[in-house]
Amino acid sequence: GDSVTQMEGPVTLSEEAFLTINCTYTATGYPSLFWYVQYPGEGLQLLLKATKADDKGSNKGFEATYRKETTSFHLEKGSVQVSDSAVYFCALNIIQGAQKLVFGQGTRLTINP
Amino acid sequence: GAVVSQHPSWVICKSGTSVKIECRSLDFQATTMFWYRQFPKQSLMLMATSNEGSKATYEQGVEKDKFLINHASLTLSTLTVTSAHPEDSSFYICSARRGQMGLVGDNEQFFGPGTRLTVL
Numbered sequence: 001g002d003s004v005t006q007m008e009g010p011v012t013l014s015e016e017a018f019l020t021i022n023c024t025y026t027a028t029g030y031p032s033l034f035w036y037v038q039y040p041g042e043g044l045q046l047l048l049k050a051t052k053a054d055d056k057g058s059n060k061g062f063e064a065t066y067r068k069e070t071t072s073f074h075l076e077k078g079s080v081q082v083s084d085s086a087v088y089f090c091a092l093n094i095i096q097g098a099q100k101l102v103f104g105q106g107t108r109l110t111i112n113p
Numbered sequence: 114g115a116v117v118s119q120h121p122s123w124v125i126c127k128s129g130t131s132v133k134i135e136c137r138s139l140d141f142q143a144t145t146m147f148w149y150r151q152f153p154k155q156s157l158m159l160m161a162t163s164n165e166g167s168k169a170t171y172e173q174g175v176e177k178d179k180f181l182i183n184h185a186s187l188t189l190s191t192l193t194v195t196s197a198h199p200e201d202s203s204f205y206i207c208s209a210r211r212g213q214m215g216l217v218g219d220n221e222q223f224f225g226p227g228t229r230l231t232v233l
Contacts, residue, residue, distance in 0.1 A: 036224075041227075041229075042226055042227065043119075043206050043224040043225050043226040043227040044157070044206065044208075044224040045224070046221065046223075046224075049221070089156065089157070099210070100147070100159055100162060101147075101159070101208075101222055103156045103157050104156065105155070105156045106154075106155070106156050108154070
């Protein structure tokens, strides 16, 4: 079945460091891909998305490119801030039926000043 | 736009009681709503998918008689945890999708802030 595998956390970085969180997927067809962020005690917020191969999603300095050949959607940011500390979820939507989202296990990111 | 609210944001109840959680799409009509459960430091587990005016579709292993879902209107879905027990304590998150099933394009889900349920 469709699945998402994320880089295991937790990840701890210093402010202004470069961030990469790896995400690979297995899917039938061509799903849309998403990154969601969850701040402590809150629900999920969409960070960025890409709907087809080679699309690049970007928001708040974060970027991810839909790579069909490597079935990947890695999240990157050039210079992280303390306020980026959160849990990040990679997800894909199942394009058949109810178009459910399938989430990766989440990666907890902590940025130290 | 595309705001989803949940009420209550947290609830504490005694074992054996029932708890109702509301999920509302505030500025759009949601043909489909989803209910998730999240355990501490874990990912979201889809519990069920509900479409307005029809019965919810539950994921494998989710007891439909314990987790009652009602999607009575295009802006409101409720999850009732019946006869709650301590193992039901969790963070429950709903999401709503604006588009229609079968239409590729507007498949984005908008998430509520979550409800933390603690059963004593």
